[in-house]
Amino acid sequence: MEHARKITHRIKLYGELVMFSHTLFSLPFAIIAMVWAAEGWPSGRVMLWGLIALIGARNGANAFNRVVDRVFDEKNPRTAHRHLPRRLLESKEVLLFVVVNYGIFIFAAAMLNMLCFILSPVAIFLISSYSYTKRFTYLSHLYLGFTIASAPIGAWFAVTGQFAFTPFILGTIVMLWIAGFDIIYGSQDIEFDKNHGLWSIPSVFGLKNGLRIAAGLHFIMVLLLIALIPIRDLSWFYIAGIGIATILLLTEHKIIKPSNRKRMNVASYNLNQVISMVILFSTLADYFLLS
Template structure:
């Protein structure tokens, strides 16, 4: 007698062999997957703009290091809010996710978690994020609360906008404002330029990410920048990445960045250029690897900006 097939509940683009799949208690696994703990690239990409902004603020303030306490708070907040945002997105998208091969095993469309249970879990994660946010000054708290607007509308944009990645960029780039306002209590040109550059970066890397789903999205009628750009996707990503590097450099220049920071921006730009050279329009597997490599690109930029602050502090 043939044994029944084993149903794989791990999401297709999760990290293979992650501790969530191997060691977490089985009842907790669907919730950890809702929070994307098995896909850490998400919270890295939310965290890195916060760290860039903190390092940029340190350069402008003449400090040798970004505020260590702020860096820790941003780490905790990024993990919590990435989880909350992903849970909210999955609640809104559970019917669409059931139509896409990469997402149909997510906890909600696969029935591992009910919508009401997911909503409770969302509130818990949001409260953790709120506990982090109230550690900052009043202006930073107000700026942080304002980030909920693009977060709230993003899941619905893929139904009406040809490029929902633009709204995702507005949401995922918010940290580029937070590190600066947490130190200075206000928003000046360097933070706004960094935010613009980060939005362009997010549109670029999420267009790469969307290449994994382009065929299923066409069938389900889901809009994405990958579908919008079509065969010109490589050029489009290159333009986004070029704008990102230029605006980040302008932000550093306005903040008083020196040669060490400029080198960091140059290496960041070189990494983005490498991604564009490797990009292929219908290579979903390769697209996932390129998307994940943006963690390394972001860490290179952070290291350059932090080293610039330290170098200038020694002068």
């Protein structure tokens, strides 16, 4: 019983380390890509290995980021409670966790098709290199979005094994969306970033301009969601979902207050998790109920 309790506690620690609940940012768009690519539900095999690949890549990248950023997390009062600064986990075991997850990702990619397998090392390089971008460019927010955009693109490849136009639109939507709310989240660390040589759009352009840039990225994101209507022959269910998502985005920008951590978590994480699920359910309902 005690051994089982320790294992459960360890799993819980690693789940918290990689913020597993944040899978809701990329997973809904990956499912949309799979359904559109397969013109219905993909086979159980593709769904299984596709989800395993997504989770393996995401967990590995998040854990690697925690190791790379450990020195800054220790110094930042906002992040000093994280697992590595508090020595709840050690860097060596987290790096082993990274290697295992990347191995799972590569194996899952190989089980899907040759294109996914060939591109898997490229994907690992991209999602891992993000961890260093904040040291030399304020475009790190967009690079983060770019790496997460690989989820719907990779999901399309998993089903078809071929390049296409639609997944890159979905990927661009994800990139702009993630970059926008990462700018919002980064507005909490303006002074810390300036004092420690880190780059972010809020620290370079100031709070107001940074939030304007975030709003601009989200505006373009909505335009691209609308552009998908004629491209995919979508109807009112999808349009209603985009309307709700837009209202939630406006709410997100309305409640921003960097000095209030609880409000910032709602703006940066909670609302965006709802947004992705609204887009997922409205898109699936539109496809399966109205097509």
